[in-house]
Structure formats: C-alpha cells, structure tokens
Amino acid sequence: MSQLFPGADVEPVELADAGGMVCIRTASASDVENLSIYFTGLSATSRNKRFSGARADPGAVAADCIATSGGLGNFTLLAELREDGRGTIIGEALYAYDATARQGEFAISVADAFQRKGLGLQMLTAMEARAIDLGHAMIAAETARTNAEMRGLARKAGFNDTGLGDWQSVHLAKRLSR
C-alpha cells in the first residue's frame, strides 16, 4: 500500500513522541526472533494481561503466533517503529478465525512505552479491515474484568459486552460491516 514501507497494511502513522514512523504490517516467519524479543521486553503486568496470566516462554509464544497466523483466515499484525534504518516491534495483534463460532478472535498488546498514543486503536482498525476482506462478519475478544485498558480500547472501537463472560472475564464482540 505504501511506497515508503512496502508490505505495510495501512499508511504509516506518526505517533506522538515516538521518534519515527510506525508501520503496521503482516508478520512473517522471519519475525519470530524479533517478536520474541518484543514479548520479553513487555512489563510483567502487560505480559500477564496479554497472556491472561499464563506463564509463557516468549520464544515459544512468538513461534506459535507466527505458526497460527499461517492458517486460513488467521494473521498476526505487527506495529514496527522505523528509525535510523532499523525496525523495532512495538505492538502485535493475533487474529484467529473460529469456524464453529463463526467469528474472528483476537489478542493484542502494545509496548509499555508506546501505550495510550492511539496505536492499539490503529492496529484494531487495521485488523477489522483485514477481517472484512476475509469475509468475516463478527470479531470478538475476551479479557479480564479488571483490564480497564482493553475494555476502554474495545469500547472506543465499538465493541459491546456480550454477557458471555464470567465473574473474572468479559466477552466483547463487534459486528463487522463492509
């Protein structure tokens, strides 16, 4: 889409105080190592929220994200900060289609230093556009009731609480339209 950043899914964005342009693009097999470095660099709090408290080896999780995104209707988006000819991953979003539930499900994170600058919303918007292109009609996510950031992001993006969560988690969904 962009001549400046071949492979970008949306036009590169300039984040406040980021020090460079941010490119949102689809992950590929060559990103496993850098994605693992990204997960390692997340704060314990962000990592806990991203993986719902599960202890996860960053290398294995990164490999898993890339492997999952190779499936039909699945993909991983990366937000990459480009500065001085180098690229650093500062966000990721994994999208996987559940054919039984007939909805795409996603998990997302943004590097701590870049949170609350609008990047999560940009990635979610790019993800929705991609899901629509794939012909998917519904997108959903589950998060902890205590996760104010994720609930706030989902609310801003137009998601509703489906009521399918339990005392610990909330299930959020949005109908997609072309």
Ligand SMILES: CC(C)(COP(=O)(O)OP(=O)(O)OC[C@H]1O[C@@H](n2cnc3c(N)ncnc32)[C@H](O)[C@@H]1OP(=O)(O)O)[C@@H](O)C(=O)NCCC(=O)NCCS
């Ligand atoms: C959830 C997360 C991805 C949001 O990314 P982000 O880039 O910080 O979000 P944005 O800057 O795009 O914020 C969009 C909206 O979300 C809401 N939001 C974001 N952070 C918030 C916070 N700390 N408290 C309340 N609302 C928040 C706000 O409505 C915000 O809009 P505003 O800034 O105009 O008020 C990020 O906080 C994160 O990585 N958290 C750790 C991992 C995680 O919890 N993942 C979700 C479970 S899979």
